Amino acid sequence: MTKEETRQKIIGVASRMFRERGERATTVPDVMQACGLTVGGFYKHFESKDDLFRAAVGDALRTRFGRLDPGLRGEAWRRVVADLYLTELHRDNPGGGCAFAALCGDLQRAGEDSRRWFQAGLEEVVGIFAGRMEGETEAQRRAQAWQFFAGLLGGLILSRSVADAEASVEILEACRAIDPSSADEQG
């Protein structure tokens, strides 16, 4: 295994573990052990745990929604994306799912540098989303994209935060119907 392969393996394992447990509950020894390695070698690959966090999250932030049928636009596209995002499968697999939803607590509190790094990933997602919207101006399309993404994110987070299975499904179903207000009501 080359050094680069080892590095990628650490990033992959950490990316999943960070999403499952959160930043502070994920320890360097845990990550390395899950890789079949020991703590000692870690700092040959990363400057610090924070360095690993940035690498792992940056990797996980790139969602694949861009791949959908380019013909889909507006509400039809949103329905497809919402039906992919707000599922029980996604809800129950934070480790393989949306990094924003899984790490929202840590991202909010990350330092300025890290937030700037993560923002690049966010912008990428919103750019893709805006490209599917049908507003007249670019500003309107971006606004719709933010609205839509916020609804998805909030819905998934809420569905993961309740203990009752029925309530959780109620939330998922309710939020799948979210749709940005087509009438733009502000200046």
Added chain:
Amino acid sequence: MTKEETRQKIIGVASRMFRERGERATTVPDVMQACGLTVGGFYKHFESKDDLFRAAVGDALRTRFGRLDPGLRGEAWRRVVADLYLTELHRDNPGGGCAFAALCGDLQRAGEDSRRWFQAGLEEVVGIFAGRMEGETEAQRRAQAWQFFAGLLGGLILSRSVADAEASVEILEACRAIDPSSADEQG
């Protein structure tokens, strides 16, 4: 200071600190020191740190949106609430703001017991929200309430997660226009 007063003081300080720093970054020594007390006495008031977390978050979850003018309903009410919730002031004061938004990471990963406890607070909020909606059936009003709350939550979280001030304001403004789809498109 009576024992109960001390207990309430600890809860109040912890409630703020949890929201500012998150669960794991808030330590028992820190909380007690901020109260002008020492670690030792802590376990005279709470069984464990987790016990304190439940008490503090349960306290913070009760939002005060119920107090608004009872005449406000539907879109007019939503506009008022969104204008209160999606502000730079709220964004920059997690310690005094919405506990769901601040602790979304920890709530998602909390144990079954804790999540059940928090769910009671969530149900309270959604009940209040649903009471302001204009859907025909109770199920529709609840669905609108979840949608609306998810949009608020996601918007605030996103606005806190980006480093760039302009982007943050863009998100707040975009999400203030969120409105549940009035046409119910699912079964």
Added chain:
DNA sequence: ATCGAAGGATTATGGTCATAATCCATACAA
């Protein structure tokens, strides 16, 4: 066959944490 680099392992280090056992000072009861 020998050497040297370097990836990874062992082992330290200094700190902090949650929790607990014990101690002290005050205040109220007898």
Added chain:
DNA sequence: TTGTATGGATTATGACCATAATCCTTCGAT
């Protein structure tokens, strides 16, 4: 005045963490 309960302080305890220094082993180059 003496005794006792208790809220809070001191001080342990055992675990774990991020990081670092040092060591070992493998492997490609000579």
